[in-house]
Amino acid sequence: MTIEVAGRPVFVKRIPLTDRELAQPRSTANLFELPMFCHYFFGLPRFTRHGFGGPALNGWRELAANLIVTDGVLAGETEWFPVLHHWRVLSVPPELPAQPADVDAVVAALEGSPAVRGRLEGLRTASHSLLLFSEHVPALVTDWLDDDPVGRAASFERQWFEIVRFLGDRRLLHLDGQLANLRSDGHRIYCTDFGLATSPTFDLSAPESEFVRSIATSDADYAAMRLVNWLATAVCGVADPGAVDPVTGDRPNWRVRADFVRRCAEGDVPGDLPAIAVGILERHAATAWRTFSFYRRLFDGNLHTPYPRPLPIG
16 A cells, blocks of 8 residues: 655555564564475466465565665665665554465465465464555556557666666575566666565575575576566567456467467567567577476476576577
8 A cells, every 4th residue: 555654655565474473573484384386476366366376485574675675775786676664563464455265275276285274374363464664666567668668678678687686696586576566667667575585595494495596597587488478468469368358258378478489489589570579589588488387387286396497598
């Protein structure tokens, strides 16, 4: 939500804090011992229809991630993140959208994990919230891009990968680089929402440390996938599988866009596209296809699919 402070808008995010988190202030440990696949965002209908995007391992991690990027902004090292003005824990329950509607269904989809159940039940009964007061960035990045997709594609690519480079320099993994988490002030883009963030500098168990090492390229890979998917729809004319027909309620077959990305990854980039689109596809389509294939297996239920190794350079 947005509030006004001294005549200026401030964004406020309310994060539920379970009793276990309250008992260990500022701990960045995996306090519920959640399985490693919970680091991924599960934005699929079989989860979202139950009011679920992901269990988020620890609210304190989100605070820690915001403090890391805010330090970078205040030190003049980056401009790509909203500044965290203030944070506070209050004895107010979380907002209802943060609570999954059907815990049993979500747990069943995640291998019946008792740790997942414990985390979700803890969120459901949380009596306290962590409030983050951040710089307000007015618009979704898609609003900015829609005005001139071809003209802004190069800037979008450059800025997004500068974000990724800064996160890598700070040893911070965002892990949720969907377009909905990128905002714009009309000039530059900002990366927000660190609900799934992790870092080798956090208090990790040995298995989690190894997992974080194995997914070290995931922010760059995910950015490539989302960039190519956006370009395919906004510039190349490929149907968006997320779009809903206002009359029939149908969605385009996701395989149409997937096949386009696969062909580009294999070197078959259409020659009649704008030069900027050709360049982006040549640079990123192979990584986009490799990353998409991984997430397809993951979302099809293969929750322990190993993260793919980075593509060789050159």
